[in-house]
Amino acid sequence: MKKEMEKFQEDIQLGKIAYFPGCSLNSTAMDFNVSLKNLLKFLNVEFEEIDDWNCCGTTPAHNVSEELSIILSARNLLLAKKMDYENILCPCVSCYCRLLIASKVINSNIEPENKMQESKRNLVLEELKNMGFDINQKLDFRVYSIVQFLLLIKEKIRNKYIEVKDEINNSREIMLLKSLKPVCYYGCVLLRPGYVTKFDNIENPTSMENVLKEVGIKSLNFSFKTECCGAILSLTNKNIVIELSEKILNAAQDSGANCIIVCCPLCQQNLDLRQSQINKYYKSNYKIPVFYISQILGLALGLSFKNTMIDKLFVKPDIRI
Amino acid sequence: MRKINNNLSDKIRDEIINFIEPDIYYCYQCGRCTAGCPLANVYEYQPNQIIRLVQANEINSIFDSNSIYLCLSCEICSSRCPQGIDIAAIMSYLRIKSWENRSFKEKLIAEFYKAFLKIIGIFGRSYEPGLILNLNLVSGKFFNDMDLALNILRKRKIKLFPEFVKDRKKLSRVVKKYL
Numbered sequence: 001m002k003k004e005m006e007k008f009q010e011d012i013q014l015g016k017i018a019y020f021p022g023c024s025l026n027s028t029a030m031d032f033n034v035s036l037k038n039l040l041k042f043l044n045v046e047f048e049e050i051d052d053w054n055c056c057g058t059t060p061a062h063n064v065s066e067e068l069s070i071i072l073s074a075r076n077l078l079l080a081k082k083m084d085y086e087n088i089l090c091p092c093v094s095c096y097c098r099l100l101i102a103s104k105v106i107n108s109n110i111e112p113e114n115k116m117q118e119s120k121r122n123l124v125l126e127e128l129k130n131m132g133f134d135i136n137q138k139l140d141f142r143v144y145s146i147v148q149f150l151l152l153i154k155e156k157i158r159n160k161y162i163e164v165k166d167e168i169n170n171s172r173e174i175m176l177l178k179s180l181k182p183v184c185y186y187g188c189v190l191l192r193p194g195y196v197t198k199f200d201n202i203e204n205p206t207s208m209e210n211v212l213k214e215v216g217i218k219s220l221n222f223s224f225k226t227e228c229c230g231a232i233l234s235l236t237n238k239n240i241v242i243e244l245s246e247k248i249l250n251a252a253q254d255s256g257a258n259c260i261i262v263c264c265p266l267c268q269q270n271l272d273l274r275q276s277q278i279n280k281y282y283k284s285n286y287k288i289p290v291f292y293i294s295q296i297l298g299l300a301l302g303l304s305f306k307n308t309m310i311d312k313l314f315v316k317p318d319i320r321i
Numbered sequence: 322m323r324k325i326n327n328n329l330s331d332k333i334r335d336e337i338i339n340f341i342e343p344d345i346y347y348c349y350q351c352g353r354c355t356a357g358c359p360l361a362n363v364y365e366y367q368p369n370q371i372i373r374l375v376q377a378n379e380i381n382s383i384f385d386s387n388s389i390y391l392c393l394s395c396e397i398c399s400s401r402c403p404q405g406i407d408i409a410a411i412m413s414y415l416r417i418k419s420w421e422n423r424s425f426k427e428k429l430i431a432e433f434y435k436a437f438l439k440i441i442g443i444f445g446r447s448y449e450p451g452l453i454l455n456l457n458l459v460s461g462k463f464f465n466d467m468d469l470a471l472n473i474l475r476k477r478k479i480k481l482f483p484e485f486v487k488d489r490k491k492l493s494r495v496v497k498k499y500l
Contacts, residue, residue, distance in 0.1 A: 023447035027480040028473070054445040054486045059394070060434040061441075061499075063413070064420050068499045072441070075492065116340040131491045188359075188395035193409070202400050228359040228395040235456060236429045237391065238466075244359055273469055312478050 029265035354398030445486025
């Protein structure tokens, strides 16, 4: 693990990380995409988008066939390899999960545990070969989620914050941040299964809080950090999502928060976009903005409302922007 | 629902026992999986009951209840199991088997998967407007989420035109195999 970290630090110094946006960030989570890209640029982290990437297949693919899900995700990994990258940053939590699992299947140092896994691996590699990829080369992919990545570049964030802190003290962006009492919401898949993701406690994670601490933002205790928001059932069984998401909003309010910070496009959508539906369904009056962690970090480091796309939030934060 | 025969039922149970670690007979029905499950109140069978049903080789009963189809794979069950049983993986395995056998009970979810994968097959990437239109047509609820659609359009928080993956021919061929 320590060795892995050192290797990663080296690669970051060299600017060797591939960026996999995924379909959500390309469309309905464009605020996440833009704010994150601007943040990374501001921090002088070099990254390159994977050329001609495809959808990771997300829930539909892995609920229909494990092989299909792995093939779709592995194609992106191998495209990154073609561009000479083996570190991949997946801001979208679902993409992260799928690409991580795919990397655990096709990486060269992985030994299949049983016959079923072995035949699955062979089938996946065969299909990838048919797609024209070289599968005999050594593959050693490392897939990073946004939270894990921010944690690894924590020092960069801290240094930048110390550098810019005094200049931006009176901006409207900082005034907004000062009015916030946030809770961090991780969502369900980011940390599970724990033996695959490994980077934080699965019941009470603290990595988002630790990153935010670097820019002087204190977050409140929250008991619903890893509860599920209902995810993609929003398209087929809407009421389930409304009920589950309401519980999260309710818990946030109970802990004294006036906003939620998230790192998953689907969580953001269910809590922010569907907040109006939740209010209608429960005749409630929630008005809790739901920010992406990249937006908050950007604001704290002096990026403007425009560069962090705060105007794309459906529940507006309480400031005229 | 299409019932599966005894041979297939045996095969599914045996594969779960042989290939998903650890052995499902380690389960002592403590119910911790169910206590944490976000969907326990809508499930017809609870996660711990699903494990018991696999042990009893009642695969048909599992296929005929809503649990495995609604499961969100949030994996809270697996991560909390004191015996380390990977309940989410078992649910997922059963769901795939049900798909292969065309006995998906939640029809709308099946339609969603089909529509989504078809879109991936055509474009290589997801295309939300097409997906939602398709789903609303299938479900007959044309104006479902129309309030949100208007909000999204007003904010221009969506790509109205699909993006194509350049090298999508080979990708389409693979996706079609599984539809």
